[in-house]
Amino acid sequence: MKVRVKIVTKMDWPSFRNVAIQVRKALSTYCDCTIYDWTNAKPGGNILFIGTVFHQTLNFLDKFLGQSNIVFYGTTEGHSFVDEESLKVAKQIKIIAVSNFVKQMLEEIGIPVAGVVHHGLDMDDRRVDTQFHKVLKKKLKNKKMIFTASANHSRKGLDNLLCGYCLVEQEIQNTYLVLHSEPTGYYNISKIARDLKLKHLWLTNLFGKLSPSQLNAFYNLCIVYVQPSYSEGFGLPMLEAFRFNKPVIAVDAPPFNEVIEHGKSGILVPLSKITWFNSENLVLFKMHMYRAEDLAHAMLGLVTNQQQVVKMQENIQKEKHNWSVKKLYPDLLNYFT
Numbered sequence: 001m002k003v004r005v006k007i008v009t010k011m012d013w014p015s016f017r018n019v020a021i022q023v024r025k026a027l028s029t030y031c032d033c034t035i036y037d038w039t040n041a042k043p044g045g046n047i048l049f050i051g052t053v054f055h056q057t058l059n060f061l062d063k064f065l066g067q068s069n070i071v072f073y074g075t076t077e078g079h080s081f082v083d084e085e086s087l088k089v090a091k092q093i094k095i096i097a098v099s100n101f102v103k104q105m106l107e108e109i110g111i112p113v114a115g116v117v118h119h120g121l122d123m124d125d126r127r128v129d130t131q132f133h134k135v136l137k138k139k140l141k142n143k144k145m146i147f148t149a150s151a152n153h154s155r156k157g158l159d160n161l162l163c164g165y166c167l168v169e170q171e172i173q174n175t176y177l178v179l180h181s182e183p184t185g186y187y188n189i190s191k192i193a194r195d196l197k198l199k200h201l202w203l204t205n206l207f208g209k210l211s212p213s214q215l216n217a218f219y220n221l222c223i224v225y226v227q228p229s230y231s232e233g234f235g236l237p238m239l240e241a242f243r244f245n246k247p248v249i250a251v252d253a254p255p256f257n258e259v260i261e262h263g264k265s266g267i268l269v270p271l272s273k274i275t276w277f278n279s280e281n282l283v284l285f286k287m288h289m290y291r292a293e294d295l296a297h298a299m300l301g302l303v304t305n306q307q308q309v310v311k312m313q314e315n316i317q318k319e320k321h322n323w324s325v326k327k328l329y330p331d332l333l334n335y336f337t
Helices: 014-027 055-064 084-090 100-108 130-140 158-171 189-196 212-221 237-243 292-303 306-323 325-336
Strands: 003-009 031-037 045-052 068-075 078-080 094-097 144-149 175-180 201-203 224-226 248-251 266-269 273-279 283-289
Touching: 003 014, 003 325, 014 031, 014 045, 014 325, 045 055, 055 068, 055 084, 068 100, 068 325, 078 100, 078 273, 094 100, 094 325, 130 212, 144 158, 144 212, 144 237, 144 292, 158 175, 158 189, 158 292, 175 212, 189 201, 212 237, 224 237, 224 292, 237 248, 237 306, 248 292, 266 292, 292 306, 306 325
Parallel strands: 003 031, 003 045, 045 068, 068 094, 144 175, 144 224, 175 201, 224 248, 248 266
Antiparallel strands: 078 283, 273 283
């Protein structure tokens, strides 16, 4: 008889919902898995909770203590704010970090971490919406597409992305930056773009509204993927780019350098300094800052060197299945024993 595991997360949060779906896909061979929204979850049995480790999620899990075998597959982008009560809960459950960076951040605030299981992705799911793909190709007009998919949050580095791309556009006219993001948020993207006089920028304003096969069309068509974030718990879009053998540019800091091999699967931009940003008294983001000029240099290096891109694509093709959900996520079951 298979072990039963209840996967619990915030289903209205796209990133957690997608991870829950990928985890269920990977674990279904080994156990009976059902996904529950955290508002409908009941105590009892094995619970794999997926979310950000901070006082709200830990206090939520308090009601399950003593009745359930809880593994918290957790992330954070810095130092989470935790009170004494939530810290007590954290010490009574097994917390598994999604990256070595997350493990370090949690341990620095006194939360014990039982292990690290990096995020994975189904590397074989390369379905592309053919009609949407045709529309994108027509819009791009054979230009070399640089792609970023990102929420509009303070830690996402969209200001540096646009400033860096401005320098690229001044050097090479045959480029197109597609920023799959939101119209409103921390950054006023439209104003920044106007101030920089960007000519070849498409802000989709469709973040969270596209199907996986539509989103895959962007990865399929781009030359390079840029992960401009200053802070991430992991950064799943890097793996989404790898799925289509596309090189990734990011700052040379964790967790990005846990995924990208500089010169082999992408380019790591030099870290210039570290700052901290208080996000609504929930998390103190650890911000890995870099210069827009260095980001521009990395983008220019790849869009002008097809031979280097091809070599990186070959490297990614060989190594990307190390990031498969089937290889990584079954390790989560080891923490229920």
